[in-house]
Every structure is written in structure tokens, then in C-alpha cells.
Amino acid sequence: MTADLSPLDHLPAATTALLATAAEMDDLAAPSLCGGWSRAHVLSHLARNADGLMRLVRAAGGSGETMYDSAQSRDADIEAGAARSRDFILADLGGTARAVDEALAGLSGDLGGTRVERTPGGPSFHARNLPFMRLREVVYHHVDLDAGPAFGDLPDDLVAPFLADEITRLRGAPHVPGLTIRTTEGDAWAVGDGSADVTGTRAGVLAWLARGIPDGIDQDNPPTLPEGR
Known part of the structure; x- marks a missing residue:
């Protein structure tokens, strides 16, 4: 980023652009650029990623939660979400995206040094990295939908x-x-x-x-x- 821009400065616009692209897609069963995943899988993953990051915001405050209960439960939740209706997937995506953006914006700087875990006993990282992690997910998976920007279109x-x-x-x-x-x-x-x-x-x-x-x-x-x- 430029010196005066943080991930949180970019995240609202990136989220808005993602939601606009998703709303225009009729065929969510079409393949994405993620091998083995449809567009519905990508959108379901983004929704569960948002839920997971909100758990980590709470964990930074002492809740003891991890991002996912296990790698297996993460994968199962994505598969279940991808099988649901287009209306459900879009509502799930939009609601969780707005909620995580708000949660990350409210993450206290005092909690940024807290280490949080992806799964119980799994990799850990500082809570200060969460906004960048979410921005990367939103931007990369927007490209993966193969219905909006490519990497060459990014600023x-x-x-x-x-x-x-x-x-x-x-x-x-x-x-x-x-x-x-x-x-x-x-x-x-x-x-x-x-x-x-x-x-x-x-x-x-x-x-x-x-x-x-x-x-x-x-x-x-x-x-x-x-x-x-």
C-alpha cells in the first residue's frame, strides 16, 4: 500500500465491487479459476472466511475461538453452502461481508499484537494481520469468479x-x-x-x-x- 493507505482503506470498495459482480452472475454453477470449485464454492468460501475472521476478532478480545473448528469442518461448510440456492448464497455473502468489514474496522489497535489461531493448535498470527488477510481474500477471489477484474486490472x-x-x-x-x-x-x-x-x-x-x-x-x-x- 502507499504509506497513507491501510487495508481498511481499501476493503469497503473491494467488498462493494465483489458484491456487485456476484449480483450480476446468473450461473453460479459455472467453474471458477479455483480448480475444482464453482463460483458458488468461491462465494460460499468468502462467506465462511468472513465468519472465521469475526471469530478471530472476538478471539483477540479473549474469547478463545479459532478461525475454524477444523480444516474438515471448513471444507464441509463450503460444500454445504455451495449447494444452496443463488438467493441464499448472495444473501449469505452480503450479510457476512458487511459484518466482517464492520468488525475489522472496530478492531482495537491494542489487540493487534494478540496471536490468534486458524484451527485449534494450528498456525497462529497476529490479529493486526486480519484486515490484510480479508482484503486479499476479497480481491483474489473476485478475480477467481472469472466475471470481473483480472490481476492486470488492479491498481x-x-x-x-x-x-x-x-x-x-x-x-x-x-x-x-x-x-x-x-x-x-x-x-x-x-x-x-x-x-x-x-x-x-x-x-x-x-x-x-x-x-x-x-x-x-x-x-x-x-x-x-x-x-x-
Whole structure:
């Protein structure tokens, strides 16, 4: 982000844009850009993500909740939601999106250093990261609907922090490939031993790192990215 913009500055507009796209889609059974998921799955996931983040806002205040009860319950809830009617899915999406935006806006700065958990005993992170996590979910999955913006349509002040986040996640992945990632805008990052060069626009590199879409980078056969990064 630019120095004077936080995730919460972007989140209301990103949420509004997502809801507008969803409302215009007639066929929620159509495939999304997330392998194995329909558009209905993506929207159901976003609703359950909102619920989970609201649990973490409460956890930062001492409730002891985790984002999800388990990975299995998360997946089951998404599947159940995706099977419901279009009207239910859209109402669920809209209600939870507005509720989580409000909850995140009210998250006290004093609680930002509190560590919260994804699942009981699972990965933990600081509550201050929750607004960025929600913004990333909304923006990325809006693209995944394949009915609105692509990564190339995102403004620079969104692309830049998402790129930095993807580089950090890649560096922390197991079996990370050796890469030097360069953008035509002049950025450069070394990952691992930096042995293979990958070049593209910022948006193109983001699409590759975030979703494995190689269209915006120069290589015909780009290196394989690790799963679960």
C-alpha cells in the first residue's frame, strides 16, 4: 500500500465491487479459476472466511475461538453452502461481508499484537494481520469468479503489497525453487539461490505467484511453484 493507505482503506470498495459482480452472475454453477470449485464454492468460501475472521476478532478480545473448528469442518461448510440456492448464497455473502468489514474496522489497535489461531493448535498470527488477510481474500477471489477484474486490472497500490506478501510466502515455503524475480517496473527479488530468472509486469508476476497464471511473464516454461505456500 502507499504509506497513507491501510487495508481498511481499501476493503469497503473491494467488498462493494465483489458484491456487485456476484449480483450480476446468473450461473453460479459455472467453474471458477479455483480448480475444482464453482463460483458458488468461491462465494460460499468468502462467506465462511468472513465468519472465521469475526471469530478471530472476538478471539483477540479473549474469547478463545479459532478461525475454524477444523480444516474438515471448513471444507464441509463450503460444500454445504455451495449447494444452496443463488438467493441464499448472495444473501449469505452480503450479510457476512458487511459484518466482517464492520468488525475489522472496530478492531482495537491494542489487540493487534494478540496471536490468534486458524484451527485449534494450528498456525497462529497476529490479529493486526486480519484486515490484510480479508482484503486479499476479497480481491483474489473476485478475480477467481472469472466475471470481473483480472490481476492486470488492479491498481498499483494493491498490486505492490500483494506482491510483497507473495514473495514472503514463497520464501517461507518448503522446497522453494531458486528464483530471481524481476518486474518490468524495476523490482527485483531473490528467492532461494536466485538461479532462475523470471520476468514480467508486476500484475503478471502477481498472477503467476498467486494463481499460477503464466500469461504475464516472459518464460514459456516457468519454474514450478511449491504448493501450500
